[in-house]
Amino acid sequence: MHYIQHRSFLVPAIIITVWLLQGCNGCNHTKTTPPVRDSVTAEIIKSTPKDTLKNWAEQRLIQWKGWIDSSMAGSFGTDSLERTTVDTLGSIDTTSMEVARFEQFRQFFVYSPDSSRVIDMVSYGNFLHQGTHGKVVLESGEPDTEVALVNVQTKKRERILFTGPSTIIKQAVWVDDHTILIAGGTYNENNQLQPVIWKYDTNTHLLENWESDHL
Numbered sequence: 001m002h003y004i005q006h007r008s009f010l011v012p013a014i015i016i017t018v019w020l021l022q023g024c025n026g027c028n029h030t031k032t033t034p035p036v037r038d039s040v041t042a043e044i045i046k047s048t049p050k051d052t053l054k055n056w057a058e059q060r061l062i063q064w065k066g067w068i069d070s071s072m073a074g075s076f077g078t079d080s081l082e083r084t085t086v087d088t089l090g091s092i093d094t095t096s097m098e099v100a101r102f103e104q105f106r107q108f109f110v111y112s113p114d115s116s117r118v119i120d121m122v123s124y125g126n127f128l129h130q131g132t133h134g135k136v137v138l139e140s141g142e143p144d145t146e147v148a149l150v151n152v153q154t155k156k157r158e159r160i161l162f163t164g165p166s167t168i169i170k171q172a173v174w175v176d177d178h179t180i181l182i183a184g185g186t187y188n189e190n191n192q193l194q195p196v197i198w199k200y201d202t203n204t205h206l207l208e209n210w211e212s213d214h215l
Helices: 002-030 049-060 062-071 099-108
Strands: 081-088 094-096 117-120 127-130 136-139 145-151 156-163 167-174 179-187 193-201 206-212
Touching: 049 062, 049 081, 049 179, 049 193, 062 167, 062 179, 062 193, 145 167, 156 167, 156 179, 156 193
Parallel strands: none
Antiparallel strands: 081 206, 094 156, 117 145, 127 136, 145 156, 167 179, 179 193, 193 206
16 A cells, blocks of 8 residues: 555656656757857958048048038048058157247147147247237248147157148147147149148157048
8 A cells, every 4th residue: 555655656756857858858959059150250350551540530630621521522531541651750850849939839739648748730930929809829920831749848849740832731639649640631733632641650650641542
């Protein structure tokens, strides 16, 4: 009698166990294995120097881009910029800027992110005067343009770009503590505006010239 009762409890237990094992086995069969990505698919697409410059031009050089679009009636696209030359500035023209002159033009300088250096594209050949309501106004003098870097502490001044009267420098920005973009345009013999961007690396002293491949 006791043996029969023991079997009556054992049979349902076996049925439940078998049912659970079948359920788990079914789950394993229906489980999908994620596809293995090959090295080509998994490779991260890196931006080219042209893509990088295009993004910088559109996001950081807003003033220059507006001037170019207005001057060229919207016919210019930043994707048309091509790197034409790369120069190493071996012997940089270095001078010492007077403290008084530095302070005089300070408000027009473009400071690096760490505030250790400034881009000076205004003090060469230009002068200041009092405008309306006592506001200081920058007035151009020389037809040529010079772009230089000035150390804020030492006032050491290094020329990195010099252009003639046919070239206009419209804007300069820091991308990081060692990368500078200088944007402007050059008028050719037909008085057509050719957009141009110079990219300068203060660590490598490489100056890249980017121009539009068509007018």
